[in-house]
Amino acid sequence: MEITICVGSSCHLKGSRDVIKILERLITLHRLEDRITLKGSFCMGECSKKGVCVCVDSDRFNVAPLNAELFFNDVILKRIN
Numbered sequence: 001m002e003i004t005i006c007v008g009s010s011c012h013l014k015g016s017r018d019v020i021k022i023l024e025r026l027i028t029l030h031r032l033e034d035r036i037t038l039k040g041s042f043c044m045g046e047c048s049k050k051g052v053c054v055c056v057d058s059d060r061f062n063v064a065p066l067n068a069e070l071f072f073n074d075v076i077l078k079r080i081n
């Protein structure tokens with residue numbers, strides 16, 4: 001699975017670095033390093049939405065640092081299992 005996180009200026013201000021750190025930690029915790037690739041991307045054209053733009057395979061989500069763990073449990077773990 002590929003997860004792409006926007007690191008454009010608007011998403012950077014909304015906490016993309018924190019979202020990346022949280023996802024990295026959870027991927028390691030669940031030992032999914034071999035199954036998930038994290039990537040960064042420039043602006044994905046969704047700056048006006050709340051949260052950081054995150055693309056999982058080809059679906060887009062908006063993720064704030066505060067709900068990154070919930071996003072991981074609800075979206076990533078469900079899709080990967």
Ligand code: FES
Pocket residue numbers: 006007008009010011012042043044045046047053
């Ligand atoms: S900066 Fe992330 S969608 Fe524009």
